[in-house]
Amino acid sequence: MQKNNLTKGLTILFFTVSLLDIIGVAINNSWLQVIFKPMIILSLMALYYFSVDKKSNWYLLALAFSFLGDVLLMDKNNLFLYGIAAFLISQILFIKLIGSQLKPSSFKQKITAIFPFLIYVIILLSILKPNLGEFLIPVVIYGITISIFGVVSLLNYLVNKTRISQVLLFGVVLFILSDSMIALNKFHETKAYYGVAIMITYILAQYLIFRFMIGKKN
Secondary structure, eight states: OHHHHHHHHHHHHHHHHHHHHHHHHHTTOHHHHHHHHHHHHHHHHHHHHHHOSSOOHHHHHHHHHHHHHHHHTTSTTTSHHHHHHHHHHHHHHHHHHHHTTOOOOOHHHHHHHHHHHHHHHHHHHHHHGGGTGGGHHHHHHHHHHHHHHHHHHHHHHHHSOOHHHHHHHHHHHHHHHHHHHHHHHHHTOOOTTHHHHHHHHHHHHHHHHHHHHHHHHO
C-alpha cells in the first residue's frame, strides 16, 4: 500500500511538472521552463525506480542521457549539437534495450518493419537538407538512429502482438514525431505551435516507453 501511494504520488508529480513546463512553453516563460523541464525526466526516473523491484540500469542510463539532452536543448542556439549527441546516446540505449529482447522474426516481418521508417527518414532528410549546412552529418546520423528505434519497436510488435508492445510502438512513434518537429522548426519552417506540440509528444513518448519497461518487468 505504501509503495502504491508513493508511485501514485510520483506519477502525479511527473504529469504536474510536465504540464507546468508545457504552460511555460505556451506562454514563452523561460523561468517555468528552466525550473520544470529538467524535473520531467528526473521525476520519471524516480517513478521507474520505485515501480519495479529489478531495475534496468540501461534504461536508467537512457533516461539520464534524455535528461542531459533536455537541459542542453534549452539553449538551442549554442548547445544544439551537444543536445542532439545526448539524445543520440539515449536512442542507442533504447535500441539496445528493445533489441536485446526481440524474438526471432521472418524476412517479411523485417521488411514490413523497415519500410515505413526508411521512407520517413528519406522524406524528412530531403525536406531538411537545403538548410542543414554544417549540421548535415549529425542530423543524418540522428535520423537514421531514430529510424532504427522505430524499426525495432515495430518489429517487436509484429512478432509479439501484445498490448504492452503496442504501447512501446506508440511511444516510439511519438518520440520520432517530436524529434521531427524539432528538426523542422529549426531547419525548415518555424511554427508557433511547434514548441507545445514537441513537448506534448515527447512527454507522452517517454511515459509510454516507461509503461513498456514496467509492463515488461511485471
